[in-house]
Amino acid sequence: MNLILDPLAWLILLPLLWATLAFVATDRYGPRLAIAGLVGQLLCAAMLAQDVASHGSIGHLAGGWAEPLGIRLFADGLSAVMLLLTQGVALALVLYARSYFSQATPPAFWTLTGFLIAGMNALFLSGDLFNLYVTLELVGLAAVGLVAAGGGAAQIAAALRYLLATLVGSGAYLFGVALIYGSYGTVSASLLGQLINAEAPIAVWLAAGLMLTGLLLKTALFPFHFWLPPAHGGAPAPVSALLSALVVKASFYLFLRLWLGPFAALTEAQPWLAQLPAALGASAILWGSWQAIRADRLKVLIAYSTVAQIGYLFLIFPLFGTGALALQAGILQVTAHGLAKAAMFIAAGTLIKVSGSERVLGVAGAAVHLPVTLFAFALAGVSLMGLPPSGGFLAKWLLIDAALDQGHEWIAGIAIAGGLLAGIYVFRVLRLAFRVTIADDEAAPLRPAAVLEWTALALAAASILLGLFAMPLINLLAGVTR
Amino acid sequence: MSSGLIFAATGCLLFVLGLGGVLLLKALLRRILAFNLMGSGAFLVLVGLAQRDGTPDPVPQAMVLTGIVVAVAATALALTLARRWQALTGREDIGRVGDAGSRRRSKQRERRKAPR
Numbered sequence: 001m002n003l004i005l006d007p008l009a010w011l012i013l014l015p016l017l018w019a020t021l022a023f024v025a026t027d028r029y030g031p032r033l034a035i036a037g038l039v040g041q042l043l044c045a046a047m048l049a050q051d052v053a054s055h056g057s058i059g060h061l062a063g064g065w066a067e068p069l070g071i072r073l074f075a076d077g078l079s080a081v082m083l084l085l086t087q088g089v090a091l092a093l094v095l096y097a098r099s100y101f102s103q104a105t106p107p108a109f110w111t112l113t114g115f116l117i118a119g120m121n122a123l124f125l126s127g128d129l130f131n132l133y134v135t136l137e138l139v140g141l142a143a144v145g146l147v148a149a150g151g152g153a154a155q156i157a158a159a160l161r162y163l164l165a166t167l168v169g170s171g172a173y174l175f176g177v178a179l180i181y182g183s184y185g186t187v188s189a190s191l192l193g194q195l196i197n198a199e200a201p202i203a204v205w206l207a208a209g210l211m212l213t214g215l216l217l218k219t220a221l222f223p224f225h226f227w228l229p230p231a232h233g234g235a236p237a238p239v240s241a242l243l244s245a246l247v248v249k250a251s252f253y254l255f256l257r258l259w260l261g262p263f264a265a266l267t268e269a270q271p272w273l274a275q276l277p278a279a280l281g282a283s284a285i286l287w288g289s290w291q292a293i294r295a296d297r298l299k300v301l302i303a304y305s306t307v308a309q310i311g312y313l314f315l316i317f318p319l320f321g322t323g324a325l326a327l328q329a330g331i332l333q334v335t336a337h338g339l340a341k342a343a344m345f346i347a348a349g350t351l352i353k354v355s356g357s358e359r360v361l362g363v364a365g366a367a368v369h370l371p372v373t374l375f376a377f378a379l380a381g382v383s384l385m386g387l388p389p390s391g392g393f394l395a396k397w398l399l400i401d402a403a404l405d406q407g408h409e410w411i412a413g414i415a416i417a418g419g420l421l422a423g424i425y426v427f428r429v430l431r432l433a434f435r436v437t438i439a440d441d442e443a444a445p446l447r448p449a450a451v452l453e454w455t456a457l458a459l460a461a462a463s464i465l466l467g468l469f470a471m472p473l474i475n476l477l478a479g480v481t482r
Numbered sequence: 483m484s485s486g487l488i489f490a491a492t493g494c495l496l497f498v499l500g501l502g503g504v505l506l507l508k509a510l511l512r513r514i515l516a517f518n519l520m521g522s523g524a525f526l527v528l529v530g531l532a533q534r535d536g537t538p539d540p541v542p543q544a545m546v547l548t549g550i551v552v553a554v555a556a557t558a559l560a561l562t563l564a565r566r567w568q569a570l571t572g573r574e575d576i577g578r579v580g581d582a583g584s585r586r587r588s589k590q591r592e593r594r595k596a597p598r
Contacts, residue, residue, distance in 0.1 A: 130545050137552045153570040160563050160576050167517050167556055168504055175497055175524040182531025
């Protein structure tokens with residue numbers, strides 16, 4: 001394909017370009033650059049999805065260099081879904097952030113956002129383990145910068161903890177890559193898929209364990225979730241939304257890729273291994289929901305809800321045996337949670353901005369002052385609980401279907417229990433929001449800008465509509481190499 | 483034992499030492515140094531294991547160069563954050579995870595500084 005028009009290359013180049021320009025431009029032009037760039041990226045991602053839908057998978061040799069020396073970009077249905085989700089959610093969040101930060105933008109916010117998106121896009125398009133390491137680090141460092149953007153002591157501490165966790169995670173991953181290269185002399189994921197078999201040397205088992213554990217640390221799966229609530233709960237609302245909706249999914253995507261690709265022979269040789277992530281996922285659902293029910297601050301509640309929802313992603317691993325149901329359930333959960341959680345965080349950002357209180361109690365009376373934002377919050381909650389017809393419902397339905405199909409009743413039970421627990425923490429907020437206090441007779445608080453309310457509603461509505469129009473997404477996944 | 487294997491074994495040792503340091507030490511500067519030790523261990527393994535029959539393989543050398551750039555960037559970010567943390571709170575560690583006392587303690591310090 002023509003090098004200049006290849007959407008694969010532009011998906012990485014465009015965010016790098018606008019991020020760099022935003023660094024030298026004034027704060028006035030930053031948001032414009034970001035919005036223009038993201039519209040272009042969304043078009044690229046749509047073009048790429050169409051290509052993938054008709055061709056199965058597509059590749060691109062960066063700079064025209066052949067493979068051992070050059071870097072091969074690669075996209076299939078899984079990458080296409082992740083790319084579409086990333087560009088779509090990021091565009092809505094950038095529109096929100098432009099208005100949210102209308103008084104003072106945190107230093108380098110637009111630049112860091114651009115580098116973060118460039119890193120994620122490159123991660124979704126990379127096909128070799130070392131390149132994936134570099135993109136992981138790019139995502140991690142940009143995300144840490146965004147967490148610290150608030151500048152307060154609590155944010156700096158959260159950023160430092162996040163940084164140390166993410167560095168240990170990617171350090172373990174890099175060590176694994178070194179062992180793999182030492183054993184096979186290649187880091188190409190597709191080649192390794194053919195080379196690694198059940199009789200692999202112990203070094204390869206060690207490498208697989210280190211790489212997958214490192215990624216679990218970066219995905220914040222229980223009990224590695226310790227860094228997530230302060231980081232996601234303490235950052236400014238648009239940053240929390242970016243991190244919760246997209247960044248944790250990037251390392252999950254890589255975990256899934258490694259599990260189904262290079263390490264498939266290892267995980268199939270020892271079927272009990274798949275129970276491990278599922279057991280941790282189940283604990284994450286219970287513990288995260290419990291902490292969300294108890295949380296005192298609104299954004300910490302939502303951050304713990306992320307801990308719980310990440311658990312669902314790992315319930316799919318014992319179910320890969322037959323059919324594509326498990327993969328569909330996992331990716332639908334990634335998409336539905338990405339949309340719903342972004343909506344919920346920015347709705348919470350608006351609620352906090354208007355009420356001036358970070359506590360859950362601060363939402364009291366929001367039903368009167370901020371009906372649109374509260375509606376967005378509630379719709380996002382519907383998707384998190386898994387009520388029909390939302391995307392979250394479809395994901396859980398497929399998950400329960402696959403679990404019953406293969407005799408893992410406990411997974412179905414956990415999925416249902418998690419939905420009920422999510423109901424408790426979502427209704428905890430909604431109940432308060434409808435409680436009209438006497439103070440409401442005084443002057444109503446300032447109305448926020450319309451764009452703050454409607455971007456949240458658009459994201460929440462998308463997470464609901466996903467349940468009705470999921471077929472194109474499932475068709476895209478049909479061609480994913482298993 | 484070939485020289486490659488010696489490098490790789492040393493690399494493993496350095497990695498484990500560094501990992502232990504990041505997880506167990508308290509002072510931020512030491513933890514950042516320990517992270518660098520971890521990285522060096524991984525680089526040694528990468529270069530050491532890839533030496534086949536005495537002829538070095540250029541690909542891992544290029545990878546290590548890239549890895550060093552990443553590690554320097556990460557170290558710079560960590561040091562900047564650590565300095566900022568120290569300037570804001572006067573502390574050199576961020577305490578244990580979920581350390582709810584940190585805020586309380588800094589408040590106490592403020593109270594102590596405030597004139598009676």
